[in-house]
Amino acid sequence: MIESHVSPSPLGPILFRAEGDCLTGLFFVGQKYCPDGLSHEPCASARVPRVIAEAREQVDEYFGGAREVFSVALRLDGTAFQKQVWDTLRQIPFGEAWTYGDLARRLGLPAGASRAVGGANGRNPVSIIVPCHRVIGGDGELTGYAGGVARKRHLLTLEGGRGREQLLLF
The missing domain is CATH 1.10.10.10 (Winged helix-like DNA-binding domain superfamily/Winged helix DNA-binding domain)
Structure with a gap:
């Protein structure tokens, strides 16, 4: 099941997308190739999938100058x-x-x-x-x-x- 969550960032809202225990997408809302069919509105839901919460935390640390390397599990679909x-x-x-x-x-x-x-x-x-x-x-x-x-x-x-x-x- 694909799950998504939109969070604010210093560069505009970011759409996080996950499938299972892996992050499959991180897009600035409105950017080129941002996927259709997922809500691009900030999420009011208190339930955020673990992998998205982890990715959000790591991205926040990156923007705050406290992270240089990411460790969140990824699954990248492409050729x-x-x-x-x-x-x-x-x-x-x-x-x-x-x-x-x-x-x-x-x-x-x-x-x-x-x-x-x-x-x-x-x-x-x-x-x-x-x-x-x-x-x-x-x-x-x-x-x-x-x-x-x-x-x-x-x-x-x-x-x-x-x-x-x-x-x-x-």
Whole structure:
């Protein structure tokens, strides 16, 4: 059974989606690819599934500067290629950024595969926890974030942008 819950955040309401004991989605309400068919209104219900409560707590800690690594159980549904990209995204350290070309090379692909990598990156169903915001254009530009470039900038600023000169450009 799919369960969802909407909670406030410093960057707008976040929709958490879970199936069983796994988080399957974390979307800014209204972002590109935010799923239809789930309530996007803040939940008044006192009953929140355990995995969603855990994810909410960890995201709140992240926004509060007390968390850099997430431990909530995830189940990511997508193509084999998308899953490879999403697994690789989880290797980007907090406060660092890779380019789409870096990501392609880490996947064993030529830099020309950046567009395909970017497409998979944009379909990431668990924003923030799977840090797709840590991927930037080869020229240091902030591009391609389903939640919007302003949110991407905020998340990178929150993380301090350590270890990557390009982050100084935004």
